Amino acid sequence: MVSGGCVGTEGGAEPEESAAAAAVAAEEVVAATAPARARELVVGYALTSKKAKSFLQPKLRGLARKKGIQFVAIDQKLPLSDQGPFDVILHKLTGKEWQRRLEEYRETHPEVTVLDPPGAIEHLLNRQSMLQEVSKLDLADCHGKVGVPKQLFVNTDPLSIPAAVMRAGLSLPLVAKPLVAKSHELSLAYDAASLTKLEPPLVLQEFVNHGGVLFKVYIVGDAIRVVRRFSLPNVDEGDLSNAGVFRFPRVSCAAATAEDADLDPHVAELPPRPLLEILARELRRRLGLRLFNIDMIREHGTRDRFYVIDMNYFPGM
Numbered sequence: 001m002v003s004g005g006c007v008g009t010e011g012g013a014e015p016e017e018s019a020a021a022a023a024v025a026a027e028e029v030v031a032a033t034a035p036a037r038a039r040e041l042v043v044g045y046a047l048t049s050k051k052a053k054s055f056l057q058p059k060l061r062g063l064a065r066k067k068g069i070q071f072v073a074i075d076q077k078l079p080l081s082d083q084g085p086f087d088v089i090l091h092k093l094t095g096k097e098w099q100r101r102l103e104e105y106r107e108t109h110p111e112v113t114v115l116d117p118p119g120a121i122e123h124l125l126n127r128q129s130m131l132q133e134v135s136k137l138d139l140a141d142c143h144g145k146v147g148v149p150k151q152l153f154v155n156t157d158p159l160s161i162p163a164a165v166m167r168a169g170l171s172l173p174l175v176a177k178p179l180v181a182k183s184h185e186l187s188l189a190y191d192a193a194s195l196t197k198l199e200p201p202l203v204l205q206e207f208v209n210h211g212g213v214l215f216k217v218y219i220v221g222d223a224i225r226v227v228r229r230f231s232l233p234n235v236d237e238g239d240l241s242n243a244g245v246f247r248f249p250r251v252s253c254a255a256a257t258a259e260d261a262d263l264d265p266h267v268a269e270l271p272p273r274p275l276l277e278i279l280a281r282e283l284r285r286r287l288g289l290r291l292f293n294i295d296m297i298r299e300h301g302t303r304d305r306f307y308v309i310d311m312n313y314f315p316g317m
């Protein structure tokens with residue numbers, strides 16, 4: 001099995017990479033606000049201390065300052081209306097109470113750009129709803145095909161999973177993903193008997209061979225950036241005689257960059273730009289989001305058959 005060099009949820013992004021991502025995000029913050037103004041533009045941020053540290057690096061603050069943008073921490077103990085005034089609110093906090101407060105604030109302060117609306121973010125926090133909009137897309141004649149691997153949501157007695165998988169017509173091996181996207185405890189189940197060892201609620205997704213490389217497509221407003229990361233290797237016929245549930249670590253985190261790797265060109269070739277542009281535009285519109293990423297893989301042995309396997313809201317880079 002793959003062993004990973006990624007620790008925790010942060011992924012150990014290179015400072016330069018993060019600063020670049022932050023700079024793109026700063027551009028988006030500027031673009032999201034009204035035309036040139038006399039005073040400084042104030043971005044209130046509500047982030048965990050870990051995220052604030054990885055995102056708001058000195059380079060970003062410096063860049064933002066030059067553009068007349070000031071980042072101000074939101075005090076979660078105080079009412080939002082008593083703070084600011086803000087032009088933009090940038091946030092990545094979960095929790096019903098925060099969502100309720102932010103929605104209420106959006107209604108009473110329509111002049112403030114909230115990146116992004118909590119209701120829209122919610123689609124990406126649950127792996128059952130996460131890929132729904134992708135599966136509805138029909139990108140015919142778009143330089144390639146984009147789909148979602150066959151998947152099944154299970155929240156039943158584990159003993160009934162093999163029958164449910166059969167009924168749904170899913171083929172082994174399956175990637176078992178916790179329903180809550182925040183949890184990264186994934187595993188690979190090779191045989192029907194091992195499915196009974198899984199712990200619902202889960203999404204079971206068909207494993208798609210893709211040559212061990214994944215494309216992280218970052219969408220920041222109109223901007224798109226793609227990087228290659230190492231991923232799970234192909235499962236060969238021989239592997240299918242494996243039995244059991246194999247837990248695997250964070251395989252495609254920032255430390256698993258494949259940008260400088262000597263890869264098979266058929267595997268390394270990035271998805272076509274026009275395809276990414278249409279995909280990003282459609283998802284932005286349908287989801288109502290401006291800061292997210294898509295994890296995409298190319299079916300091994302094809303040039304233009306892509307699958308979206310994961311999406312993350314306001315990820316690191």
Ligand SMILES: Nc1ncnc2c1ncn2[C@@H]1O[C@H](COP(=O)(O)OP(=O)(O)OP(=O)(O)O)[C@@H](O)[C@H]1O
Pocket residue numbers: 149175177181183184185186205206207208209214230231232250251252253295309310312
């Ligand atoms: N359907 C699939 N077919 C093949 N490999 C897959 C599939 N789903 C997931 N993987 C592999 O497992 C890894 C983790 O899966 P996924 O991206 O869904 O999890 P995650 O924990 O949400 O990741 P992230 O850190 O991006 O949030 C992927 O990077 C890829 O290597």
Ligand SMILES: O=P(O)(O)O[C@H]1[C@H](O)[C@@H](O)[C@H](OP(=O)(O)O)[C@@H](OP(=O)(O)O)[C@H]1O
Pocket residue numbers: 009010011013050051054092181182183216252253254312314315316317
């Ligand atoms: O830096 P990459 O490899 O793109 O990984 C991201 C993950 O894809 C996201 O899932 C993380 O967000 P969550 O902590 O909300 O799961 C996200 O966490 P962050 O918001 O703490 O940056 C990143 O770890």
Ligand SMILES: [Mg+2]
Pocket residue numbers: 252295310311
């Ligand atoms: Mg992922």
Ligand SMILES: [Mg+2]
Pocket residue numbers: 181310311312
């Ligand atoms: Mg994810």
